[in-house]
Amino acid sequence: MKRDSGKMDKRSATGDPPGNPASTAPSAQAAFASYAAPLVADALEFASAVREDASPEALHKLRVSLRRLRSLWWAFAPLLGKDENIHQRALFKYLATAAGKTRDWDILIELLAQEDSGAHGLMPSLQEARGSALAVSRETLSNADVKHLLREALAGASRELNTAHERMPLRKFVTRRVDAAKRSLKKRMKRANRARRSDYTAYHDVRKAGKKLRYLLDFFEPVLKGSCKSTARRVKRIQKRFGALNDVVASEGLLREYAASLGGSGDTEAVLNWLGQERKRRMRAAAALLRKR
Structure with missing residues (x-):
């Protein structure tokens, strides 16, 4: 069952029915x-x-x-x-x-x-x-x-x-919170852009900040003034690129953690090498996106 989680019709969300002032929000x-x-x-x-x-x-x-x-x-x-x-x-x-x-x-x-x-x-x-x-x-x-x-x-x-x-008026409040999420993402992207390529934590922080902003846009876009489409598209690109990196980093860590119990069931070391190469490739792709910000 698919729900419209968090999204509201713009008229009901703002509380501005036709002919009524915004003060009724x-x-x-x-x-x-x-x-x-x-x-x-x-x-x-x-x-x-x-x-x-x-x-x-x-x-x-x-x-x-x-x-x-x-x-x-x-x-x-x-x-x-x-x-x-x-x-x-x-x-x-x-x-x-x-x-x-x-x-x-x-x-x-x-x-x-x-x-x-x-x-x-x-x-x-x-x-x-x-x-x-x-x-x-x-x-x-x-x-x-x-x-x-x-x-x-x-x-x-x-x-x-x-x-x-x-x-506090809803529109004023959500605008402040979305702006705070945007600033957080921008700050973490700058930090990751300056970080060493091996510093995955900085990249992980970008992913988390991007995800938070994406969710807030999903919730509050009908209430905000102006279009959020360009911001939403940008955040989706960040989520996709940094999410792909997180998948391989988490998988590599999981396999290393359980390598001993998986011993003898295949060439674990060779698979870890493959994951390591995939991690480097995805790290380069994430770094390239940061440079385009």
């Missing part, structure tokens, strides 16, 4: 639930699906939905209690990591499915490791009582915002 506090509730519903739907569906797509959708929630809570952080906001964002990250452990194996398997990777002999062991990770992911998510945690997070944040004495 809702406050950011009042609008929060209209963004958060569909995201929580998506996350609950995907968490339920993972119990029955072991496919890479189900886990990917769950992890993305939790990341989107984390970004939304970051967006509303100035209006929420600091400690509680940090706690909720940490919760979303924990749940996303639980789903991500299996997803990381899926990405590695997809990468090594390429003919020239030389990983044919490793595949049975990788699939077995993936199955074990899936069992742990399902158990962790089940024990966490995702439904209760997410509904409590939504209820708590909504209650805090609805009882706040001050109100």
